[in-house]
Amino acid sequence: MSDTQSDAAAHDLIHDPQGGMPRLLEIMRRLRDPETGCPWDVAQDFATIAPYTIEEAYEVADAIEREAWGELKGELGDLLFQSVFHAQMASERGLFTFDEVADTMSDKMVARHPHVFGDESNAKSPDQQVSDWEAIKAEERAARAEKGVLDGVALGLPALLRAVKLQKRAARVGFDWPSTDEVIDKIVEEAQELREATDPTHVEEEFGDLLFVMANLARHLKIDPEAALRAANAKFTRRFEAIEAGLAERGKRPEDSDLAEMDALWDAAKAREKSEKS
Incomplete structure (x- = not known):
């Protein structure tokens, strides 16, 4: 295939709404092209992208916590894009490709589930599976000389x-x-x-x-302490918003109030939540 034909095929793939994973990989490749790509994307490296990866993972967890299923697809896409970004940078350095990332995960899942993909019986409890999983991971760490x-x-x-x-x-x-x-x-x-x-x-x-x-x-x-703290954050947000709503009904804002008044509104919001649960 000539360069012109290759460029045309890449262009068609990028604009194919059903291009799937190959489309996303090609978009990432184009974004990182040192001559025609996006200057911001080209300037990034593993260290600068890592914080975004963590942030996107939390946004997935947030959508699940809120049961915002309409948002979850987009958040999962954002997280997938982070993997694609890291894999593209690794490919440019000759470290590994996205396909190798996928193959590594597939190999790991097959190895860690002998009761599904091997000869072991799958008649085991979830607790037993966790124990077996940890034993397999310990063997993997030993193979990596993690003592x-x-x-x-x-x-x-x-x-x-x-x-x-x-x-x-x-x-x-x-x-x-x-x-x-x-x-x-x-x-x-x-x-x-x-x-x-x-x-x-x-x-x-x-x-x-x-x-x-x-x-x-x-x-x-x-x-799960992270989940417990997220729930506490959500509860605090709900109750503080109730304070703001209560003050608004009085023509006031929090900065116009005092701790005693806001505490009373907090207690009222807390009582309402308890009555709604009973």
């Missing part, structure tokens, strides 16, 4: 999520409190140490210790 218990827990994870993962790894080898009672006792201890801290560095350290133990309590209670 330490905490090796391979990604540094780039959100701190709260990484805390839980570190604690899970340590718990597998017996380094864990036997029950939630000990964890709660530790929370009380850390809170007191935070109360007694004086200089800013010490305060930050003790605050971090308290957050770390709170993440451990979430693990013991089998709660």
Whole structure:
């Protein structure tokens, strides 16, 4: 195929509304073309794109949390585009291609599900599957020469999520409190140490210790701390918006009010929510 024919085929693919994955890959290639691409896209690298990747993952989680199914398709597309972006940059450096990324994931899923794609029986509980999954991942880490218990827990994870993962790894080898009672006792201890801290560095350290133990309590209670905090954020937003609405009915804004008035409106919103649930 001549260059002219190739360019024409690429043009047709880019403008094909049903071009699927090949269309997206070609669009990404064009965006990164050093001569005819988008200057912003060309200027990016792995480090500059990584924050967008994390942001898009959270936006997917947000759409699911809100059950905004009409938005989810677009958010998943945004997240997919991040993978395509990273794969394109890797391809330019001769590291790997998008197809190799897909093949690597396919190989991993087949290897980690011998009860689906192999000879093992799939008559196992979800808990047993989790245990088997962790055993397979441990073998994979050993093959990568990761010898330490905490090796391979990604540094780039959100701190709260990484805390839980570190604690899970340590718990597998017996380094864990036997029950939630000990964890709660530790929370009380850390809170007191935070109360007694004086200089800013010490305060930050003790605050971090308290957050770390709170993440451990979430693990013991089998709660996803990120999901719990998102729910708390949503509740705070609802109730504060109720404060704003209540003040608006009085011809006021929050800055025109005081804490006592806003607290009363907060309590009223809280009471309404409880009555609606009962």
